[in-house]
Amino acid sequence: MAIQAPKGTKDLLPVEAANWQDFQSLAREVFGVYGYRLIETPIIETAELFVRGIGQATDVVNKEMFEALSGENMKSLIEGREVKAKSRLALRPEGTAGVVRAVVQHDLVPQGAPPAKLLYAGPMFRAENVQKGRQRQFNQVGVECLGSEEPTIDAEAIIMLMHFFDRLGIPRSSMVLLINSMGCDHCRPAYRDVIAQYLQEHHDEFCHTCQERAHTNPLRAFDCKDPNCAALMEKAPAITDYLCEDCVAHYETVKALLDRAGIEYKEDFTLVRGLDYYTRTVFEVQVDGGLGSQNAIGGGGRYDRLAEEIGGRPTPGFGFALGYERCQLALEAAGFTLPPEQGCDVFIACVNDEVREQAFELAERCRSSLISTEIDHQHRSLKSQFKLADRLSAARVIILGPDELAEGRCVLRDMGTHNEITIGLDEVVTELTNALL
Numbered sequence: 001m002a003i004q005a006p007k008g009t010k011d012l013l014p015v016e017a018a019n020w021q022d023f024q025s026l027a028r029e030v031f032g033v034y035g036y037r038l039i040e041t042p043i044i045e046t047a048e049l050f051v052r053g054i055g056q057a058t059d060v061v062n063k064e065m066f067e068a069l070s071g072e073n074m075k076s077l078i079e080g081r082e083v084k085a086k087s088r089l090a091l092r093p094e095g096t097a098g099v100v101r102a103v104v105q106h107d108l109v110p111q112g113a114p115p116a117k118l119l120y121a122g123p124m125f126r127a128e129n130v131q132k133g134r135q136r137q138f139n140q141v142g143v144e145c146l147g148s149e150e151p152t153i154d155a156e157a158i159i160m161l162m163h164f165f166d167r168l169g170i171p172r173s174s175m176v177l178l179i180n181s182m183g184c185d186h187c188r189p190a191y192r193d194v195i196a197q198y199l200q201e202h203h204d205e206f207c208h209t210c211q212e213r214a215h216t217n218p219l220r221a222f223d224c225k226d227p228n229c230a231a232l233m234e235k236a237p238a239i240t241d242y243l244c245e246d247c248v249a250h251y252e253t254v255k256a257l258l259d260r261a262g263i264e265y266k267e268d269f270t271l272v273r274g275l276d277y278y279t280r281t282v283f284e285v286q287v288d289g290g291l292g293s294q295n296a297i298g299g300g301g302r303y304d305r306l307a308e309e310i311g312g313r314p315t316p317g318f319g320f321a322l323g324y325e326r327c328q329l330a331l332e333a334a335g336f337t338l339p340p341e342q343g344c345d346v347f348i349a350c351v352n353d354e355v356r357e358q359a360f361e362l363a364e365r366c367r368s369s370l371i372s373t374e375i376d377h378q379h380r381s382l383k384s385q386f387k388l389a390d391r392l393s394a395a396r397v398i399i400l401g402p403d404e405l406a407e408g409r410c411v412l413r414d415m416g417t418h419n420e421i422t423i424g425l426d427e428v429v430t431e432l433t434n435a436l437l
């Protein structure tokens with residue numbers, strides 16, 4: 001059997017690849033109005049960045065991270081030698097840690113500077129169980145704003161994301177925006193203990209992993225996919241009852257700003273998101289149709305300690321990412337289809353093989369004037385060249401025959417009206433430019 005793409009990866013064929021480019025352009029346009037600028041970070045980073053940034057106890061790092069071994073490292077492992085931490089590389093499972101690493105490394109937020117607003121797009125990798133809307137390589141667009149802990153940043157970014165979904169065409173009525181606050185270093189430790197105790201009190205009712213989470217990372221029990229555990233966690237004490245005064249004020253301001261902007265949301269204290277770096281605001285946008293259990297099309301939150309976790313100075317941050325493929329599924333569920341493959345403006349049909357070189361030359365003249373032009377490369381009959389022109393949705397066909405060529409002319413057919421004119425070869429490009437561009 002011919003070699004197939006690896007499980008959980010997907011080729012973006014031309015129509016979809018063009019659609020992914022349009023998705024990114026729209027994001028640059030909508031987020032650009034809010035001051036977000038493109039940044040490109042490597043697809044491979046040191047594995048340690050994700051271990052320290054996202055957290056060893058998260059599924060993303062613990063179970064799903066693809067590590068990348070160079071030939072040299074592989075040899076070391078086989079020979080029983082250790083691979084140095086800085087040579088252990090991983091394919092990025094998400095974009096935030098890499099962007100924050102770049103901000104720290106290049107000092108993009110020097111003291112007193114305004115926040116750095118950064119936008120990225122590209123593939124992410126997680127070794128998850130593959131299902132609809134859950135791939136091992138998927139595409140995200142994300143933003144990160146570093147250098148301010150003000151709640152206006154949180155609200156601004158969430159409002160901006162909802163505008164993006166509007167422009168994309170996902171109906172507001174099919175989306176729900178969930179928000180929560182995860183507290184900060186002052187109030188979260190106490191809540192963590194409360195949840196650890198809750199897990200221990202109900203020890204026998206929880207799955208084995210959650211029983212362990214009671215000792216390693218109790219809040220991760222909120223992420224458990226086991227329906228039994230999820231039902232138990234819905235009855236757990238809510239973090240909102242344990243937030244410190246500052247966190248309450250921060251959370252209330254975010255909600256008030258969303259209210260003023262007319263953005264509807266639902267508070268959900270079980271929303272902790274699967275990454276350890278979050279503090280204070282977390283949010284997720286879910287859709288109700290077409291995606292089954294993988295219904296989160298985007299999400300994010302605040303991460304005021306992440307820069308320090310990876311060795312930088314305190315630099316509060318907020319961001320989100322959205323999944324391109326899941327947004328496409330949501331659009332499909334809302335009735336959208338991808339546009340047909342792009343054809344060409346002009347097709348040059350040859351009456352016989354004698355005129356092929358002139359057709360080739362004329363095609364180049366048309367393309368130099370930015371008219372997309374195709375010719376036959378397979379010695380087709382005139383009839384099949386017309387069929388091909390139809391298939392390519394050519395708006396005009398130039399018919400080149402030896403008799404017309406001898407007089408320095410060609411026939412130009414309008415494929416919409418079927419009108420034909422005979423026109424000089426030196427005039428045809430100008431005529432096409434006027435008619436088509």
Ligand code: HAM
Binds near residue numbers: 096299319322
């Ligand atoms: P995340 O929630 O892990 O957050 O991913 C963001 C989005 O990526 C999800 O809402 C979903 O649409 C998409 N996604 C995630 N995993 C998959 C998958 N296996 N297959 C298809 N799509 C997927 C983050 O990645 C954070 N870095 C967001 C963030 C930015 N937080 C702060 N700044």
